[in-house]
Amino acid sequence: DVKVTQSSRYLVKRTGEKVFLECVQDMDHENMFWYRQDPGLGLRLIYFSYDVKMKEKGDIPEGYSVSREKKERFSLILESASTNQTSMYLCASSLGTGGSGELFFGEGSRLTVL
C-alpha cells in the first residue's frame, strides 16, 4: 500500500510565525503535491514537484514556499503565517511518466493561525 505521511495532524500557530509542514511518501513517486482544502472551495493546488529540487507553482502559491531535497520528502513552508492561511493542508504523490495519474493523499494537516 502506498503510504503518504504528514507529520503533523493538528497545528496551532500565531500570526507571523514560520510554519513547516512535512510530507513523506514511501513508494518512490516522482510527483508530489500540496493542496489546500477549504469548505466550498474544494482543493486548490499550492505547489507541486515532479523531481528532486524541482518545483512548480500551482494556483495559489502566494505566501507559501516548498522544498524537495529528497525524492520521498516534500515540505511546505509558510514564511510568516497569517490568519487567512488557517486551513486543511493535503499532501499527495503520484507516479511520473507511465503512471495512472492516481493521486495518493496523506491524512491532512489542520493548521490554525491565531
Place this chain on the structure above:
Amino acid sequence: AQRVTQPEKLLSVFKGAPVELKCNYSYSGSPELFWYVQYSRQRLQLLLRHISRESIKGFTADLNKGETSFHLKKPFAQEEDSAMYYCALRDRGSTLGRLYFGRGTQLTVWP
C-alpha cells in the same frame, strides 16, 4: 485553461434512492476524468476513473464528451455512501500528473 464544475455543494437522498452527482468540465485538450471520495475522518482516495470504465461500490460514471460531463451515478444509495465527492481532471498528455479538482459535493444518505 481547465475547469471542473460541480454545481451541487450539498446533496441529500434517502437510502435506496438513486443518486447522481454532477460534474461538468471545460478543457480544450484530451482530458482524463476521475472521481475522488473522502469519507468522514478518512483520507481522500480515488473512487473511479473514466478510462477504467468500471463500477466501484456500485458507482459508475460515463464521460460524455458532447456534453462535457462526467456525472457519478448509483442506482440505490446506501448510508455508507455519505461522504464528500470531488470530480477531477487531468491532461492525458501530461506527465506532471497535476489534477484540477471541482469544489466538491457533500452527499448525505438518510436512513
